[in-house]
Amino acid sequence: MSNLVAYFSHPDPFNPEGDGESEPPSGYVQRDGSVIGTVQVMAGVIEQVTHASSYRIQSKKIYPSNFRILEEITKGEKARGDRPDLREPIPDLSSVENVFLGYPMWWMDAPMAVYSFLEKADLSGKDLYIFAAQADYGLADTLKTITEAAKGAQVNQTPLAASCFSTVEQLQQEVVSWLYRVNS
Ligand SMILES: Cc1cc2nc3c(=O)[nH]c(=O)nc-3n(C[C@H](O)[C@H](O)[C@H](O)COP(=O)(O)O)c2cc1C
Numbered sequence: 001m002s003n004l005v006a007y008f009s010h011p012d013p014f015n016p017e018g019d020g021e022s023e024p025p026s027g028y029v030q031r032d033g034s035v036i037g038t039v040q041v042m043a044g045v046i047e048q049v050t051h052a053s054s055y056r057i058q059s060k061k062i063y064p065s066n067f068r069i070l071e072e073i074t075k076g077e078k079a080r081g082d083r084p085d086l087r088e089p090i091p092d093l094s095s096v097e098n099v100f101l102g103y104p105m106w107w108m109d110a111p112m113a114v115y116s117f118l119e120k121a122d123l124s125g126k127d128l129y130i131f132a133a134q135a136d137y138g139l140a141d142t143l144k145t146i147t148e149a150a151k152g153a154q155v156n157q158t159p160l161a162a163s164c165f166s167t168v169e170q171l172q173q174e175v176v177s178w179l180y181r182v183n184s
Contacts, residue, residue: 001095001096001097002051002052002053002095002096002097003046003050003051003052003053003096003097003098003099003100004052004053004054004055004091004093004096004098004099004100005043005046005047005050005052005053005054005055005099005100005102006054006055006056006057006099006100006101006102006117006121007039007040007042007043007054007055007056007057007100007101007102007103008039008056008057008058008102008103008104008110008111008113008114008117009036009037009038009039009040009043009056009102009104010037010063010070010104010111011035011036011037011038011040037104037133038104038133038162038164038166038171039102039103039104039131039132039133041168041171041172042102042131042133042160042162042171042174042175043100043102043131045171045172045175045176046100046102046131046175046179049175049176049179050098050100050179052098052100053091055088055090055091056088057086057103057111057113057114057116057117058086058087058088058113059084059085059086059087059111059112059113059116060084060085060086060087061084061085074106074107074111074112075107077111077112078106078107078109078112081112082112083112083113083115083116083119084112084113084116085116086113086116086117086120090117090120090121093121093122093123093126096126097126097127098126098127098128098129099123099126099127099128099129099153100128100129100130100131101114101117101118101128101129101130101131101146101150102130102131102132102133103132103133103142104132104133104134104164105132105133105134105135105137105138105139105140105142108137108140108141109140109141109142109145110132110142110145110146114146115145115149118146118149118150119149122152123150123151123152123153124151124152124153125152125153126152126153126154127153127154127156128146128150128153128154128155128156129156129159129182130142130143130146130155130156130159130160131159131160131161131162131175131178132159132160132161132162133161133162133163133164134161134162134163134164135163135164135165136163136165138161139159139161143155143157143159156182158178158181158182160174160175160178162174162175
């Protein structure tokens with residue numbers, strides 16, 4: 001039996017200093033000169049601690065890094081309840097026991113591709129643990145909507161909601177202590 005981290009993360013690789021129009025970019029951390037999403041950092045910690053394999057949930061179409069355009073596209077996707085096609089096929093889940101599902105909050109919801117994943121992946125009989133990054137607005141109803149979408153999975157009701165303003169070290173500590181909490 002094994003563990004899987006399935007996560008969505010959309011760091012802004014091209015514009016780490018902001019575009020001058022929107023708020024300063026949040027949800028990215030710089031490490032070794034490259035930009036890594038908050039969820040990506042959290043997923044990496046879970047991978048290491050639980051010896052999990054990982055699957056990155058990505059829409060087939062590439063999202064822009066410009067926030068204004070991203071805003072328009074992603075608000076439209078949410079309003080329509082889109083289920084974007086995924087770039088990579090869902091991995092074989094037959095021997096997976098625990099799934100750690102990570103996502104950034106987008107418009108008080110998970111990105112629509114996360115629901116594409118949940119509707120495509122057969123998670124029945126598996127334990128699902130939710131971790132998310134957000135800009136201090138919390139998880140809204142996503143624990144409920146994801147619990148409903150993850151048919152047949154047992155969804156742990158203690159999700160982790162980390163702040164995108166955390167440092168890498170803070171994220172590491174938060175994730176590790178959350179893993180202990182949900183495991184005990
Ligand atoms: C399109 C978009 C919508 C967002 N909507 C919310 C929101 O509704 N609530 C919130 O707390 N943060 C919101 N955020 C902030 C992200 O959740 C936060 O930056 C997160 O850390 C991004 O994680 P990532 O870098 O791994 O993709 C939004 C960010 C983006 C890009």
